[in-house]
Amino acid sequence: MPRILLIEDNPNFGYILKEYLSLYDFEVTLATSGEAGLEELNKSVFDLCLLDIMLPGQDGFTIAKEIQRIVPDLPFIFLTAKALKIDKLKGFRLGCDDYIVKPIDEELLVARIHAILKRSVTIKPEKSNYKIGQYTFDNQLQTLTFQAQQQTLTEREAQLLTLLCQHENQLLERKYALQTLWGDTDEFNRKSMDVFISRLRKYLSQDNQISIKNVHGRGFVLEVND
Amino acid sequence: MPRILLIEDNPNFGYILKEYLSLYDFEVTLATSGEAGLEELNKSVFDLCLLDIMLPGQDGFTIAKEIQRIVPDLPFIFLTAKALKIDKLKGFRLGCDDYIVKPIDEELLVARIHAILKRSVTIKPEKSNYKIGQYTFDNQLQTLTFQAQQQTLTEREAQLLTLLCQHENQLLERKYALQTLWGDTDEFNRKSMDVFISRLRKYLSQDNQISIKNVHGRGFVLEVND
DNA sequence: AAAGAGCTTAATGAAAGCTTAATGGGCATC
DNA sequence: GATGCCCATTAAGCTTTCATTAAGCTCTTT
Numbered sequence: 450m451p452r453i454l455l456i457e458d459n460p461n462f463g464y465i466l467k468e469y470l471s472l473y474d475f476e477v478t479l480a481t482s483g484e485a486g487l488e489e490l491n492k493s494v495f496d497l498c499l500l501d502i503m504l505p506g507q508d509g510f511t512i513a514k515e516i517q518r519i520v521p522d523l524p525f526i527f528l529t530a531k532a533l534k535i536d537k538l539k540g541f542r543l544g545c546d547d548y549i550v551k552p553i554d555e556e557l558l559v560a561r562i563h564a565i566l567k568r569s570v571t572i573k574p575e576k577s578n579y580k581i582g583q584y585t586f587d588n589q590l591q592t593l594t595f596q597a598q599q600q601t602l603t604e605r606e607a608q609l610l611t612l613l614c615q616h617e618n619q620l621l622e623r624k625y626a627l628q629t630l631w632g633d634t635d636e637f638n639r640k641s642m643d644v645f646i647s648r649l650r651k652y653l654s655q656d657n658q659i660s661i662k663n664v665h666g667r668g669f670v671l672e673v674n675d
Numbered sequence: 676m677p678r679i680l681l682i683e684d685n686p687n688f689g690y691i692l693k694e695y696l697s698l699y700d701f702e703v704t705l706a707t708s709g710e711a712g713l714e715e716l717n718k719s720v721f722d723l724c725l726l727d728i729m730l731p732g733q734d735g736f737t738i739a740k741e742i743q744r745i746v747p748d749l750p751f752i753f754l755t756a757k758a759l760k761i762d763k764l765k766g767f768r769l770g771c772d773d774y775i776v777k778p779i780d781e782e783l784l785v786a787r788i789h790a791i792l793k794r795s796v797t798i799k800p801e802k803s804n805y806k807i808g809q810y811t812f813d814n815q816l817q818t819l820t821f822q823a824q825q826q827t828l829t830e831r832e833a834q835l836l837t838l839l840c841q842h843e844n845q846l847l848e849r850k851y852a853l854q855t856l857w858g859d860t861d862e863f864n865r866k867s868m869d870v871f872i873s874r875l876r877k878y879l880s881q882d883n884q885i886s887i888k889n890v891h892g893r894g895f896v897l898e899v900n901d
Numbered sequence: 902a903a904a905g906a907g908c909t910t911a912a913t914g915a916a917a918g919c920t921t922a923a924t925g926g927g928c929a930t931c
Numbered sequence: 932g933a934t935g936c937c938c939a940t941t942a943a944g945c946t947t948t949c950a951t952t953a954a955g956c957t958c959t960t961t
Contacts, residue, residue, distance in 0.1 A: 865906095865907095866907095869906095869907065869908065869909085870908090870909080870910095872907090872908085873907095873908060873909055873910085874909095876908090876909095877909090889906090889907065889908090891906070891907080892905090892906070
């Protein structure tokens with residue numbers, strides 16, 4: 450169920466819109482001010498943000514910028530009564546993903562939300578606990594547990610395993626991983642990464658439902674058969 | 676320089692829009708009918724498609740569907756004079772990425788194009804799944820699955836099969852494939868391509884509803900009988 | 902029937918990947 | 932400031948993978 454943060458200062462309108470979206474199987478959190486919205490963002494994870502431009506006090510663009518700073522990848526849609534051209538452009542320059550003018554055509558809004566969600570990559574939200582077959586991996590404590598045995602991973606091992614978990618049964622591109630963890634994709638780092646892959650394989654070897662497969666020239670897949 | 680395919684039946688308007696977009700550093704190809712547009716799609720690679728809904732003869736939605744079948748990941752924007760709600764929804768269900776009503780606010784159009792291109796670049800890890808008869812082909816993981824058997828394809832095999840899938844039941848021109856994958860159409864690469872075609876045929880031989888047919892001197896067709 | 906295009910199997914060599922072991926910098930403890 | 936440990940990196944030697952090349956054949960076209 451996609452989670453939507455709705456930032457809308459008019460409580461009546463906000464409530465109605467929230468109810469309406471709930472009918473379409475969205476989980477909607479309503480914040481009635483920009484500040485409240487930012488707080489919610491820190492509390493939980495959302496897939497999309499609906500933002501009223503005409504907020505009292507702070508204007509919506511400032512909030513939008515703030516949101517982008519905190520959660521750069523969160524797509525958002527502007528809601529506004531003002532149909533001025535300047536607003537539209539400002540919105541898109543900010544990286545806003547779409548734009549809806551009030552009075553809102555709800556069906557159109559739902560369609561746009563779906564369009565945007567469909568596009569945004571399904572990278573799983575950051576968790577600190579992963580189940581990998583019979584193993585449990587705690588990303589924060591850097592521990593890997595199999596039945597009664599628990600071992601502590603080093604920082605790099607944990608980072609790499611986290612990336613693999615986030616892409617479980619999907620390709621983790623070598624370049625992406627190198628760029629993310631090492632900041633550079635040169636030959637030395639590639640070899641270093643190989644060493645860590647090798648270690649992780651050893652750690653995970655007790656459950657043969659799990660394997661880290663290589664896709665030649667592209668990257669690795671953490672395969673888990675359920 | 677982003678490449679845009681503009682499908683617009685009114686040559687005057689099409690020309691003006693093309694020139695305007697060129698000013699913004701887009702490389703625009705103008706097609707004045709749906710058929711011409713589809714032809715262009717087979718000839719070269721585009722980043723985005725602008726499609727006039729009100730085409731003569733065939734209606735735009737049919738063309739849109741066709742485009743999606745050929746190049747599933749190509750984002751497109753509908754242009755239309757008709758602002759009916761039914762159109763909007765139909766468009767979004769088709770996976771249309773945005774929607775602009777004539778008369779066009781050019782600056783807004785440029786802004787939306789940028790917004791969409793920015794997104795489609797970030798989504799890069801292409802996650803396309805193709806069904807080929809009883810086979811399933813995962814382009815990302817480079818796996819080909821038939822019933823319970825799964826095999827991993829090499830990079831070139833996967834690339835070539837992707838092209839064939841994109842042109843299912845249509846001619847994949849030899850030159851186009853060579854240019855796209857090898858960057859050169861010389862004799863050696865042609866022979867190399869033959870080897871890959873041969874391998875793909877072997878992989879796909881378990882379902883006799885499927886075949887890769889040769890069109891002498893022109894290219895290959897991935898034939899699937901439904 | 903000749904020439905070019907296409908087909909298939911096998912050989913080749915360079916690049917990528919794997920694993921174990923060695924190295925040495927950083928950090929805490931004494 | 933010396934000692935020892937941890938851990939990322941580097942090294943080294945090996946195996947695997949895969950695009951290409953080669954070779955010999957058949958099919959298509961004229």
